[in-house]
Amino acid sequence: MEPKLKPYSIREVQLEDGERLPILTHDDPLGLPVRGTTEYSLTKLRARGLRPTSMRQRVDALGHALQFFASRNIDLIARTASHDFLSQAELVALADRCREPSRANHSRPVVSANYAYVRYSTALDYVSWVAEPVISRITDPRQRASANTSFERFLKRARTVAPQRRGHDSHVDGERHGLTDGQREMFLTVIRPGDPGNPFSPRNQVRNYAVLLTAYKLGARSGEIRGLKKIDIDLDTGQPELCIVPRYHDKDDRRLDPAAAKTNGRLLHLDPELAAAMGAWLIDRKDRKKWVRAHRHPYVFVNRYGDAIEGRGYRKIVERLRAVYPSLTSLCHHVLRHDWNDRWVDLVESTGGNSAKAENQQRYAMGWSHQSNMPMVYGKRAIAKSANKRILALQDKDPINE
Incomplete structure (x- = not known):
């Protein structure tokens, strides 16, 4: 039986200069910020100069990824320390979850191909953001090299099952x-x-x-x-x-x-x-x-x-x-x-x-x-x-x- 998934919401805070920053919170928009995600949003998403709607979309995708990790009892820090990143089966399940709509009563059985890709790539980006400092703190050179090799294999494996973005070349594509x-x-x-x-x-x-x-x-x-x-x-x-x-x-x-x-x-x-x-x-x-x-x-x-x-x-x-x-x-x-x-x-x-x-x-x-x-x-x-x-x-x- 899967653990009960934690609901996440998004709260927008307005900075002094008028900038609006989306923050992932527990339960409802008035809940506490989810630990670590605000730093990720600032250092990875905001630093890219994403537009407000794009940044909010990726924060929402991050909440979707965290629900998946919780449902599988995946501790990213522990996985990194043991050089045991997501398996092929777990990546396939993640890709499938990224295609599912957030609401059970949604009119469409799957989200768009492009949005599924955004969700999946955000999940991988967050895994990388968590893993990289853990690997850098490994003092033994051989262990650090082994961890980096395992991480590169994981990224290569992850790319093989990623949802495919819909290209612009097809003329019969349902657009x-x-x-x-x-x-x-x-x-x-x-x-x-x-x-x-x-x-x-x-x-x-x-x-x-x-x-x-x-x-x-x-x-x-x-x-x-x-x-x-x-x-x-x-x-x-x-x-x-x-x-x-x-x-x-x-x-x-x-x-x-x-x-x-x-x-x-x-x-x-x-x-x-x-x-x-x-x-x-x-x-x-x-x-x-x-x-x-x-x-x-x-x-x-x-x-x-x-x-x-x-x-x-x-x-x-x-x-x-x-x-x-x-x-x-x-x-x-x-x-x-x-x-x-x-x-x-x-x-x-x-x-x-x-x-x-x-x-x-x-x-x-x-x-x-x-x-x-x-x-x-x-x-x-x-x-x-x-x-x-x-x-x-x-x-x-x-x-x-x-």
């Missing part, structure tokens, strides 16, 4: 894609304020339209939209524009899940439709009877109380659409980002523009680095569609068909 033409038409119709099919309450229609249209027309990420401040939007110039600004550890952001742009900052122009939607929302936002606390902070989008909207509140907007319209069952905020890239590739194809120049422009619009391969990742559906058009044209020219 998210954009909307179909029918889904796109329905989406743009039912989100309009006053439309008979709009699933949102009259109070929220103007806000939700601005949120969803921003995601659709700019392909912006959730954190970028939630992190928008009023000073980032200029609707009074000849060309309305919006500025996406990365603000890590922003002191203005009091949310439990702070909004942070994972991409580069950029200035984006707004068409008349989006500018009108944003302007209507900014006027509505000033109503203190409707949005009581909205005047207390600079963020554009707010929840029902007027506080800056949380990630959960943003997701609920999309979940409401999915619940009312089954044909939009695949919709999520990131699908709209994929859809923007699909439409971009279609536009470039139809206008016959310079593909290299268009890719650089796409990278700028999405906030990717100039060397990023993300245009290929996000534009797969449009690329496949364009390729198949040419394949059919090539087949039509085959002598057999003439």
Whole structure:
């Protein structure tokens, strides 16, 4: 019978400079920090310059690994001292555990391949962090050399059973894609304020339209939209524009899940439709009877109380659409980002523009680095569609068909 697993939680502490640091705790977020893990987070995770969400993800993965070690009565220090690291069977079991969702009632039987890899690599990184000082304290040179040899064999063994990350090369891999033409038409119709099919309450229609249209027309990420401040939007110039600004550890952001742009900052122009939607929302936002606390902070989008909207509140907007319209069952905020890239590739194809120049422009619009391969990742559906058009044209020219 496996020992009862200790539950772990994550508590975020805010440092004086505004930086938020995730700490693994026993039981609930108010519990005591788990011994050793805070030092690991500071010396290994924080030192790498990981973004807040990535660091939190790895702290969560660390808790997952500690539960596995506890369930198998694995004492990492004792194992290192005896040169007896995890066996092949234990590593296979660890890899399997890394694929399991944290909640038993999760809708998916396994987590994504990439997240399973993050969990597994974090577990190995923690084992290395624990083992290295133990080995360095061995005074006998032969014993220390033997321990290092055993450790290298362990790492080599561990790599053979690691969950495989999903690559970007496959075109038939179950990744998210954009909307179909029918889904796109329905989406743009039912989100309009006053439309008979709009699933949102009259109070929220103007806000939700601005949120969803921003995601659709700019392909912006959730954190970028939630992190928008009023000073980032200029609707009074000849060309309305919006500025996406990365603000890590922003002191203005009091949310439990702070909004942070994972991409580069950029200035984006707004068409008349989006500018009108944003302007209507900014006027509505000033109503203190409707949005009581909205005047207390600079963020554009707010929840029902007027506080800056949380990630959960943003997701609920999309979940409401999915619940009312089954044909939009695949919709999520990131699908709209994929859809923007699909439409971009279609536009470039139809206008016959310079593909290299268009890719650089796409990278700028999405906030990717100039060397990023993300245009290929996000534009797969449009690329496949364009390729198949040419394949059919090539087949039509085959002598057999003439």
